[in-house]
Amino acid sequence: MRRTRLFLPTLKETPAEATIVSHRLMLRAGMVRQSAAGIYTWLPMGLRVLQKIAQIVREEQDRAGAQEVLMPTIQSAELWRGSGRYEDYGKEMLRITDRHDRELLYGPTAEEVITDIVANEITSYRDLPKNLYNIQWKFRDEVRPRFGVMRGREFLMKDNYSFDLDKEGAVHSYNKMFLAYLRTYARMGLKAIPMAADTGPIGGDLSHEFIVLAETGESAVFCDKALLELEAPGDDLDYENDLQPLVDQWTARYAATDEMHDPDKCDVADDQLVTARGIEVGHIFYFGTKYSEPLGAKVQGPDGQSITLEMGSYGIGVSRLVGAIIEASHDDNGIIWPESIAPWNVGLINLKVGDGDCDTLCERIYADLNAAGVEVLYDDRDERAGGKFADMDLVGIPWQLTVGPRGLKDGKIEVKRRADGEKSEIAVDALGDWIAARAAS
RNA sequence: CGGGAAGUAGCUCAGCCUGGUAGAGCACUACGUUCGGGACGUAGGGGCCGGAGGUUCGAAUCCUCUCUUCCCGACCA
Incomplete structure (x- = not known):
C-alpha cells in the first residue's frame, strides 16, 4: 500500500476524550x-x-x-x-x-x-x-x-x-x-x-x-x-x-x-x-x-x-x-504490533521523494516485497524525515526499511526492528535474501 | 444508576468572571528557503461559539431548559 493513497489520518496530538x-x-x-x-x-x-x-x-x-x-x-x-x-x-x-x-x-x-x-x-x-x-x-x-x-x-x-x-x-x-x-x-x-x-x-x-x-x-x-x-x-x-x-x-x-x-x-x-x-x-x-x-x-x-x-x-x-x-x-x-497481526509487516520509507535513485530503488523494493507476498506500507509522501519516522513508529510496523541518499552512496539501506528499536544496515545487493526471509516468516 | 466535569476551526485549547468586530498553536492550501528522527518565512482558506428559549440597544460571554461527550463509583465479551 502506498501511503499517498492510503486513508490513514494520524494525529500528532491526543484527542481529549482518550484516557488509556x-x-x-x-x-x-x-x-x-x-x-x-x-x-x-x-x-x-x-x-x-x-x-x-x-x-x-x-x-x-x-x-x-x-x-x-x-x-x-x-x-x-x-x-x-x-x-x-x-x-x-x-x-x-x-x-x-x-x-x-x-x-x-x-x-x-x-x-x-x-x-x-x-x-x-x-x-x-x-x-x-x-x-x-x-x-x-x-x-x-x-x-x-x-x-x-x-x-x-x-x-x-x-x-x-x-x-x-x-x-x-x-x-x-x-x-x-x-x-x-x-x-x-x-x-x-x-x-x-x-x-x-x-x-x-x-x-x-x-x-x-x-x-x-x-x-x-x-x-x-x-x-x-x-x-x-x-x-x-x-x-x-x-x-x-x-x-x-x-x-x-x-x-x-x-x-x-x-x-x-x-x-x-x-x-x-x-x-x-x-x-x-x-x-x-x-x-x-x-x-x-x-x-x-x-x-x-x-x-x-x-x-x-x-x-x-x-x-x-x-x-x-x-x-x-x-x-x-x-x-x-x-x-x-x-504501537508495537506482533508480526502475526501487524497491519503491514514492513514499512518502507523513502527519505527523499523526487530523488531519482531513491525513487527507483524504493519502487523496486516495493514491487519485490509485494511479489514475495510481504505486506508493505510504502511511505512515498514528500514529507520531512522526522514525520515519516514518527508515523511509522506510531503505526507500529514491525520492520522498517529506510532508503535515503546518505546510505545509498555506500549501497546500503537501514533496517529497523520496531520491537526493540535495533537498527542495522544491509547492502542493497543483499535485499533479496532479506525479503525472502520476511516472506518465509 | 448515583456523583463530578466539559462542549468555541479537523486536533489541542484561550476568550466567559467584568456583554460591544471570534483568537492562538498544530493541521490544511500556495510560494520560497530548508530537508537522515514531527523545520522556518510570507500569504491564504476554514466557525450559526452543541441546540432551543429568555434578559439586553447588543450574548461565545448572563439566565432557563435540552442534547451530547468524558471522568469517578456500583454492573459486564
Missing part, C-alpha cells in the same frame, strides 16, 4: 474514530488489524473442529421469551420495535438463535457433536462505555456453541475450546491466563475467563506465578485425544479474578502469588441443558429415547483484543 493508552494510540494511529459513545468506525488500518485477529481466531476454531456460520445481529424477542431471558437481560439489551410493532433486539449474544437452529435441524444423535461459531457484531447497552474499543457498546465477538449428547462429550468440547483459546492468544503474542469465573447471566457450573495481564486491566487478578511460565499447546495438539490432562495443567494452579478470589482457599505462597490487573479477552461456559431444555433442542438416541442436548458457549472479544494487544505492546512512540 490503547485508546489514545488507536485514535492517533488513525485506526478508529468514535461515532457515538461506545460505537466506533474502523478505518483501514484498524480494520486490517481487526481482520487479522479474526482470522487467527477463525483458524484456531476450525482446527479445533468448530464450523463457521453467520447469525443475524437483529433477533426476535419471541426467541428470547422462549428461554426466559427477554425479561431477565435487563437494560443492557437494546430493544427495537419494527413498523409492525414486532419486538426485536440487537443481539448481545446468540444462544437462543443457534439453539433454535440446532433444535430445528438436528434430530439424530448421529449428527452430534456439533460446534458452531460466528464472528459477528454484538451490542450491549453498557451503562458506561469507556476505554475505547475495550468497553464499547458495539463490539465484534467470536461466539460459539457446542452441542453434545452427554456431559462427558460436553466437557470434551469445553476442553477443546479451552486449549484452542490458549493457542489463539499465544499466536497474537499474548499470554492469557485462564481463571475460574462466575457464570453470570449465561448460567452454568463450569466456566473460565481468559485474562491478559495489563496495568490498565479492569479487574484485579490473583494467580500462581508458575502459570506465567506455562506454554500454550503446540501444533502437534490432537483435539481427539483425551485433553483433560493438558487442561488440568492449567486449572490445577490457583488463578482467580477478584470476584472469585478467596484468600482462605488460596494456597499459593506469598512469593509465588502474582497480584495484578487483567483484561478479560475470552470467557467459556459449560451450562448443560439450560437453553436446550426450554428451547426444545433434543435428538433421538440409538434406543429411540429423546435426549436433551448438553451445551457450552465460548466467547472471544475480537475488537477488545485490538485494545488489549496495544495495552500489552507499546512504547512512548506508539
Whole structure:
C-alpha cells in the first residue's frame, strides 16, 4: 500500500476524550474514530488489524473442529421469551420495535438463535457433536462505555456453541475450546491466563475467563506465578485425544479474578502469588441443558429415547483484543504490533521523494516485497524525515526499511526492528535474501 | 444508576468572571528557503461559539431548559 493513497489520518496530538493508552494510540494511529459513545468506525488500518485477529481466531476454531456460520445481529424477542431471558437481560439489551410493532433486539449474544437452529435441524444423535461459531457484531447497552474499543457498546465477538449428547462429550468440547483459546492468544503474542469465573447471566457450573495481564486491566487478578511460565499447546495438539490432562495443567494452579478470589482457599505462597490487573479477552461456559431444555433442542438416541442436548458457549472479544494487544505492546512512540497481526509487516520509507535513485530503488523494493507476498506500507509522501519516522513508529510496523541518499552512496539501506528499536544496515545487493526471509516468516 | 466535569476551526485549547468586530498553536492550501528522527518565512482558506428559549440597544460571554461527550463509583465479551 502506498501511503499517498492510503486513508490513514494520524494525529500528532491526543484527542481529549482518550484516557488509556490503547485508546489514545488507536485514535492517533488513525485506526478508529468514535461515532457515538461506545460505537466506533474502523478505518483501514484498524480494520486490517481487526481482520487479522479474526482470522487467527477463525483458524484456531476450525482446527479445533468448530464450523463457521453467520447469525443475524437483529433477533426476535419471541426467541428470547422462549428461554426466559427477554425479561431477565435487563437494560443492557437494546430493544427495537419494527413498523409492525414486532419486538426485536440487537443481539448481545446468540444462544437462543443457534439453539433454535440446532433444535430445528438436528434430530439424530448421529449428527452430534456439533460446534458452531460466528464472528459477528454484538451490542450491549453498557451503562458506561469507556476505554475505547475495550468497553464499547458495539463490539465484534467470536461466539460459539457446542452441542453434545452427554456431559462427558460436553466437557470434551469445553476442553477443546479451552486449549484452542490458549493457542489463539499465544499466536497474537499474548499470554492469557485462564481463571475460574462466575457464570453470570449465561448460567452454568463450569466456566473460565481468559485474562491478559495489563496495568490498565479492569479487574484485579490473583494467580500462581508458575502459570506465567506455562506454554500454550503446540501444533502437534490432537483435539481427539483425551485433553483433560493438558487442561488440568492449567486449572490445577490457583488463578482467580477478584470476584472469585478467596484468600482462605488460596494456597499459593506469598512469593509465588502474582497480584495484578487483567483484561478479560475470552470467557467459556459449560451450562448443560439450560437453553436446550426450554428451547426444545433434543435428538433421538440409538434406543429411540429423546435426549436433551448438553451445551457450552465460548466467547472471544475480537475488537477488545485490538485494545488489549496495544495495552500489552507499546512504547512512548506508539504501537508495537506482533508480526502475526501487524497491519503491514514492513514499512518502507523513502527519505527523499523526487530523488531519482531513491525513487527507483524504493519502487523496486516495493514491487519485490509485494511479489514475495510481504505486506508493505510504502511511505512515498514528500514529507520531512522526522514525520515519516514518527508515523511509522506510531503505526507500529514491525520492520522498517529506510532508503535515503546518505546510505545509498555506500549501497546500503537501514533496517529497523520496531520491537526493540535495533537498527542495522544491509547492502542493497543483499535485499533479496532479506525479503525472502520476511516472506518465509 | 448515583456523583463530578466539559462542549468555541479537523486536533489541542484561550476568550466567559467584568456583554460591544471570534483568537492562538498544530493541521490544511500556495510560494520560497530548508530537508537522515514531527523545520522556518510570507500569504491564504476554514466557525450559526452543541441546540432551543429568555434578559439586553447588543450574548461565545448572563439566565432557563435540552442534547451530547468524558471522568469517578456500583454492573459486564
